[in-house]
Amino acid sequence: METTANSLVEYGSRRIIITITAVVCAMLELIDTTIVNVALNDLRGNLGATVNEIGWVITAYSLANVIIVPMTSWLSQQFGRRNYFAASVLIFTICSFLCGHATGIWELVIFRFIQGLGGGALLVTSQTIIAESWPAEKRAIAQGIYTLGLLVGPSIGPTLGGYLIDNYSWPLIFYINVPIGLLAAVLAIRYVKSPRYEKKRPASQVDWLGIGLLTAGVASLQYVLEKGQEDDWFSSKLIILLTVIAILGILLFIWRELVYQYPVVELRVLRDTNLRIGSILTFLIGFGLFGTTFVLPLYTQGLLGWTALQSGLLLLPGTLFTAVMIALVSQLIQRGAQSKYLIALGMAVFFVYGYWSYHLLTLETGSSNLYLVLFVRALGLGFLFVPVTAMSLSTLEGKEIGQGAALTGMLRQLGGAFGVALITTFVSRQSQQHRIALISHLPANDPAVQQRVNLLTARFQSQGYDLAGARHAAYNLLEVTVQKQSTLLSYMDVFLWIGTLFLICIPFVLIFVRKSARKISLAEAGAH
Known part of the structure; x- marks a missing residue:
């Protein structure tokens, strides 16, 4: 058990502010996964993009999300949770502004990818911050609040996007993140704590091979899932190649993380029965x-x-x-x-x-x-x-x-x-x-x-x-x-x-x- 001195549990107004900040950040990330969907036709017309090119606006964000999410715990350890969380908010916010200013399709795709790197970190780090800010006996309530953000975000995205597109113009779907993001960054720096158990590792202990295998495997898998139907699955040589890379990359990554002393993703935590069963159910719920x-x-x-x-x-x-x-x-x-x-x-x-x-x-x-x-x-x-x-x-x-x-x-x-x-x-x-x-x-x-x-x-x-x-x-x-x-x-x-x-x-x-x-x-x- 953690000692009182090391405890991250908060009380009173501090807990309220931290919880609201974390939930809002998670919602911003999820809103941006869906808000763009209703603006694709406007983006095509304004940026002169083809149907295949405009699809990369969504794919780039998803790829960045799925690459960064499993590494958030390690990155938080490397930079300190408060610093990493605040930096992720700023990256997400700045890239939101740059997305709204984009003048070409590939410029927008690049900014969306970087925005996704910041956004993916917000989703997981927010959950960790909320869980540790509440005492163990009230953790169900804390996770209920976080879950509300998970559900509200995707629901608000299309509604908000549709309203902004119908009444204004497409850049506003990105600009709307800027004031909220800046306020969230200030609150994160002011109120979020970095745990004492997070110690930065020297460069010699960084699992660069694990990072490479994770990036190659998960990014290839995400591309196959996103573009497989569009490219008629295994009729495409690229889909076949990326499927092989995904399978080999993920298998080698799992092996690497289980044998390496300083893994970038601690898979051994799955020995916990609750987490193991919860992970399977989480996948199923995400699917449904x-x-x-x-x-x-x-x-x-x-x-x-x-x-x-x-x-x-x-x-x-x-x-x-x-x-x-x-x-x-x-x-x-x-x-x-x-x-x-x-x-x-x-x-x-x-x-x-x-x-x-x-x-x-x-x-x-x-x-x-x-x-x-x-x-x-x-x-x-x-x-x-x-x-x-x-x-x-x-x-x-x-x-x-x-x-x-x-x-x-x-x-x-x-x-x-x-x-x-x-x-x-x-x-x-x-x-x-x-x-x-x-x-x-x-x-x-x-x-x-x-x-x-x-x-x-x-x-x-x-x-x-x-x-x-x-x-x-x-x-x-x-x-x-x-x-x-x-x-x-x-x-x-x-x-x-x-x-x-x-x-x-x-x-x-x-x-x-x-x-x-x-x-x-x-x-x-x-x-x-």
């Missing part, structure tokens, strides 16, 4: 949450014709309800509720969300129905996020908290990347299968089909088309309708399969989290 969140705007904007602002506003009521659930679940854990039962309940509710969405989605679904199902999603996330996050770090102490937060942060990012990549591929292939199935039920000689074509032809003729043009337009409209319906069916399949995945995991949670729950109980009892 980011996967379904990725599909929602495609459905509302692509099939229902909503604006980016309308799609963003759809998530806000559910996010507010999630905040209520986080407070409630944090109190339940505080009063002794076992994490495994809360997690199992959350997975069951998430299955209901997926199953309901599967039956709810149509080409005419109204916003009121979507709000209802998203409240169920919020209920499930409340029961999932807080217990998993609190359990993962509950039995760690000292520098292990930062190491554990870095690992769970990386797995959350990779879970989301895997989710988006697999779902993108799944949707593409399922859409083709559904299209073939739908067309097979629309034979040209079917009287009902011919009647539909004749009605559409007559409608187009009334609009001034000649007979040949009207008939061609009628068949084109039928093709568009089939394509929309096949895409919708593929989105429905996504929700059903993800919901089923969570349902299948419930028995494993009830079996394997048992030992973890006892450890939490003992740790909290000792803290009291």
Whole structure:
């Protein structure tokens, strides 16, 4: 146990200021992962970029995130947590300003990459700071507050981005970070402490090989996941090469970190049962949450014709309800509720969300129905996020908290990347299968089909088309309708399969989290 002299626990206004600063910084990072999505068309037009080039604005940020996240604990040790946290805030803030000033696509991509290096550090270091600023017996509440930031950030991003793009111009989506970031940097320097257990290592002990293997392996994996579907996966020689680099790089990195005396990422911390189980669950939650969140705007904007602002506003009521659930679940854990039962309940509710969405989605679904199902999603996330996050770090102490937060942060990012990549591929292939199935039920000689074509032809003729043009337009409209319906069916399949995945995991949670729950109980009892 830490001595009182070395304790980082804060009280009163200092704890409030530190917690708010850390949560806001985490939210800034997450907002910037989604806010750019709604501005891609404006960026293309203003910077003269192709579709492939503009995609790098998102990819560069994600690559930087996934590279820096696992190294944050080590970098914090090298530079001191307060200095590293404040420097990361400043890097993120300065690069936000430079992104808004970018005059070319590759200039923007470079600034986005550097911004992502600062932002990724904010996400993990914020979690560590919050966990250590609260006493062990109240750590569930602390992680609940952090979790709220994780959920609010991605929800605010599209809404805020849509509003700024519709009413102002694209640079403002970056400039809005500047005043908040500068204030956060000042507060970090003033209030955040650096732990005494963090000692800088000499250059001779720095794990340069581990850094190189991690960068090569994880960056290659992230690229494959981001661009695989776009490049038709293993039809591309580059994807094949990067897949080999990713596999070899990650395997060699794991070996290096387990045998080297001074690893850049302390994988041995995974011997802690809570952290090991929590890391797996964090990956799964990242997969399910980011996967379904990725599909929602495609459905509302692509099939229902909503604006980016309308799609963003759809998530806000559910996010507010999630905040209520986080407070409630944090109190339940505080009063002794076992994490495994809360997690199992959350997975069951998430299955209901997926199953309901599967039956709810149509080409005419109204916003009121979507709000209802998203409240169920919020209920499930409340029961999932807080217990998993609190359990993962509950039995760690000292520098292990930062190491554990870095690992769970990386797995959350990779879970989301895997989710988006697999779902993108799944949707593409399922859409083709559904299209073939739908067309097979629309034979040209079917009287009902011919009647539909004749009605559409007559409608187009009334609009001034000649007979040949009207008939061609009628068949084109039928093709568009089939394509929309096949895409919708593929989105429905996504929700059903993800919901089923969570349902299948419930028995494993009830079996394997048992030992973890006892450890939490003992740790909290000792803290009291």
